[in-house]
Amino acid sequence: MPEGRGRLIAGQYRLVEEIGRGGFAVVWRARDERLHRDVAAKRLFLPAYSTVEQRSEQRRRTLQEARSAARLDHPGVVTVHDVVEDGDDPWIIMEYVDGRSLGELVRTHGPLPPERVADIGLQLLDALRAAHRAGVLHRDVKPGNVLLAGRRVVLGDFGLATVEGDPVLTQSGVVMGAPAYLAPERARGEPAVAASDLWSLGATMFYAVEGRRPFAGGNPNAVLHSIITEDPAPAPHAGPLGPVLDGLLRKDAGDRLGADATAALLAAVADQAGSAGRTGRAGQAAGRSAEPGGHGTDPPADGTGPAPAGPLRPGRAGPGARTWHGRHRTMLIAAPVAALALALLTVPHRTLDNAWRTRPRPRPASTVPRLLATLPAGPSEIYTVAFSPDGRALAAGGADHAVRLWNLADRRLTTTLTGHAYDVFAAAFSPDGRTLATAGYDGRVLLWSGDGRARIATLDTHGNGVSALTFSPDGAVLASAGDAVRLWSVPGHRAVATLPAHGESMFTAAFAPHGTTLATAGTWAIRLWDTARPARPVTVTRLTSLVVGMAFSPDGRTLAAGGYDGRVRLWDVATHRMLGSLPDLPGRVNGVAFSPDGRILACAGGDTVLLWDALARRALTTLPTRTGVVDSVAFAPDGRILATAGDDAIIRLWSLH
Template identity: 55%
Template sequence: MTPDDRRPRMAEQIMGEGRGRLIAHQYRLVEEIGRGGFGVVWRARDERLNRDVAAKELFLPLYLAADQREERRERSMREARSAARIMHPSAVTVHAVVEQDGVPWIIMELIDGRSLGSVVRSGGPLPPRRAAEIGLGVLGALRTAHAAGVVHRDVTPGNILLAEGRAVLTDFGIATIEGDPSITSSGYLMGAPAYTAPERARGEHATPASDLWSLGATLYLAVEGKRPFAGDNANAVLHAIQHVEPDRPVLAGPLGPVIEGLMRKVPADRLSAEQAESLLGDVALDRVPALLSLPPGAGRVQDGRVWRWRRLVAVAAAPVVAAGVVSGLLWADRAGTPESAQGAAGRAAPAAGPRLLATLAAADEVYTVSINAAGTLLAAAGENRAVRLWRLPDRRPVAVLRGHGHAIFASAFSPDGRTLATGGYDREVILWNTAARRRLATLTPGQGTIGSLAFSPDGRELATAGTDDVQLWNVARRARLQVLGRPAETQYSAAFSRLGWLAFASADTLRMWRSRAAPRSATLGGVSSLVRAMAFDPTGRVVAIGGDDGTVTLWDCAARRRLGTVPHDRSVYAVAFSPDGRTLATASGDTVVLWDVAQRKRTATLTGHRGLVSSLAFSRDGRTLASGGFDGTVRLWALGP
């Protein structure tokens, strides 16, 4: 038996048994779903939180010396630290890091999807626009990682999972973190050779530009169906990457210049992340004709400038609105629905069905939209760190507010509309004067990434929900009043009701806090997945929560009981009640669904976004619904006659 024959068996000895094994007294292994050079990934069941997760075990083969095994263990911990610092919808979420029998395990969000590589292998090359959409998501995750000082170093088709209307970048296992000492002293080149940037093939350090080159090579495979550089072995591939130009893409169409711009051999000549994002957005939004003949060198960086094609087509394909009453599973207990929710029963539905009113370009992925109480001002923000304001009646842009250092995930208008609060990845909350279009104050909750914001009905208090807890602030005094949450729980979201109740949920539990009636919070019940959206109905009694389990659950907060669920086939990223309480809007994948609350039926499906829909907001009169999406647009839907 050769040493190579012995190695897998030795690895199996240290890894222990597989299916059915209980890790850290909490995670039950179900089935192996992936295996790589550094570990094996299992589908597992979190028996405490009753949810499915991905559990990654690090290989610690016995044939390695003690210091080498320690290096492997440290690399696993580095992966966890890297991924935990990155909060982005296109980056996999790390839930916990545990050890079992001296071996580290990383517990992550379970992505039920296929890798980009396997999709191309089985189905052939992707259309350029679809590849551009994937590229935009991955680029957003990379920009967030780079802003946090993390270089991925292994951007490949195998590390991009496609699921639930989004592309997710996984496996930060060989990532480097700015400020961390190097732990790899073996001299080996880490990462897949075919997607390794030229400077790294020469032995130089990885930089954000290296990740961009790898993204370009990944997009090459996505649209061409083959790797950009061939070779009989890793050394031949690395040599070609350094000294040979790849075959010019023939199936890439308008995506070709973007790929060529990302894959320039000299890092300084490559497209920047901002330039690539803009160009990918053009392709993803179909602003470039598919049969357009591109001039030589289009999209390449020359003399510090990016030579771009003309935008000859500015209007994307018209969205489809499928209206009509479709039977759907909704609240299980009709008799338990609050009186106000039943009050609309028997009323005639509006004669006119929903229609697209306007499409506003936000220039980047939109993560949050808000409309002031008067229905005159619309705010949208997201990946590009700016808050854009429009006049809602005539859809005219009025201002762009800048001040955040990273992506913005949450926004909320005060009840009087004079103040807009925004927060996100930079862990700050900025209060803006909406009339003067200037910053009023900056709050620093120190609670991790801000995921949601909510003003109390009187506007005196602001709830900030982050990855670590929920905090209540006195708006006038800019003072923290109270901290809510449990040390063992993370990933919070929150919403205020008109009664002054605050509902907040972690990845484990839904709770309610009554500031005046009961100083302490009360538990409403458990949740089965990460809660991404919350909204109260106009009565202030019923709260709807949506999350990664693909359901919207409704709770009667007064009775402290669950009313029922609205099922979806993908994660739910946004929920909103109309001002009259007759309609519930939910966003799942690239689709918005309208539900009749009283009749418990789906009334319309709104399509047209070319990416995940991340946020929803109704106008005060209920006639307009705003939806923000990863395609860089805010769509306004007319719901009334």
């Protein structure tokens, strides 16, 4: 029986209003009609087609969350009152915290001053120390799980917690938790320790004071690679909080600040809040540090807030090869630094060469972008957007595990697709529009009818996350990029080949507009494959920076590739020569897209979307996205609309004509 306002749960708890929703959970403010108090009622659910084993695991996990929180009697931990079953789904009845999440606060009002963040960190640390003393590891500390109610700070959602002496209720080998806030040892697939929670605390405080995550990336594979191999991004606004962040975000758990030292440093910073003479950004931000009122519990996953001015540069590569594991096999294998050092670009950065100049040059593009509409897309970061071939629908997937479809005629949300267990990083329509493919962190590629009304098939990579999807021009083949590039028969709903790029993680793939050519990129090289005979690829270039965004021009003659160094390079597909490089963008390039007529190239780097005139070879403009990281860009089939989306959970539609 579906829940709804006014419904009575277990004969005692009447639902009042929905206050949070994620891929497999919904939280309501409810009224306890026996004790006459407000409570939070969290329903955990799975789709109707879930197996008996999945439902059994869900119930075990519900009890695990309740037991973990019930062991703790601390003001910084949400109190669990009851666990009940109503219909087929279990509900956790908890203390109702009348506040909002740290993630929501920063997204809405911007970064907080260091002194306020230190106070939040102190209270979270006290709750974590209480949990650790009780033998409980939280394993999912992140801004979306931190509730702020006045000056009280509460750590919620112990759904991934482990209790000393209890069996670990996780799927075999899966790295669980928000990727952006996972400690390096957990990103490598190693067990969590108390220091892992402290790392996540440091990453959460970094987000609160900077308005962005310490490790960015267009998909979890890229984020986890950064966590394992790179230094955190600079924290120019942390001020006195800087040493704490540096101490907590050390790669080696044994080198991290301990709880006692962290508490002492945070207390010293928090004590400055009352001191006189505070100036600059911290003083200006102090007026907004009090949390505006709001209901209840936070969304199940967080995004990131507005990025501060100035460029975000990638960190340095770490020493040696790193590995972390999916459910059954290696999910991401970062290239050894020695190999990356040898894999140098042989073509220097330069202006566009004669090969480009000799091409026909139609009239240059001319456009003045105008924000046409904004589509709120749930509570969490949006990683992917895709237009249907007829331009009537838009699909988007993100960190809340869901895929949403909009009717663009009236900009109405038509359906929300659930079926992924973790973040959704890729969505693509088949050329005929009859099939929508989605994929993400859980390693499953789901095929839906183009209108989203029916689920057609599940293609399983056996636990290996998927970063990108692309259909062949005839729609018969679907390529998925992740730990490998797999080719799937769309009519047969089965795998037909795995491209032999052994030992390389593949972050993106794109089919050429005509024929059977597929471009792939990841940790080592950009390659071109003939999918009809995939045994011998052609290497376009070796890489010194991960490439996570790639697109062919509509005529198939040019390949655009952007990556971690903030640069988009253009390659001649026939000769494999670099045609040129666009101006550096202020952050990692997560997405690139050509307009259907090939005149405009849109590039998302950091918090900026650059529109580049591909004919006149000059920048047209940058879009005022007013958000943090932009993860995805897509043109409508007629080229009149550009969609952008990222970590503020809003899709922006821009009119280009």
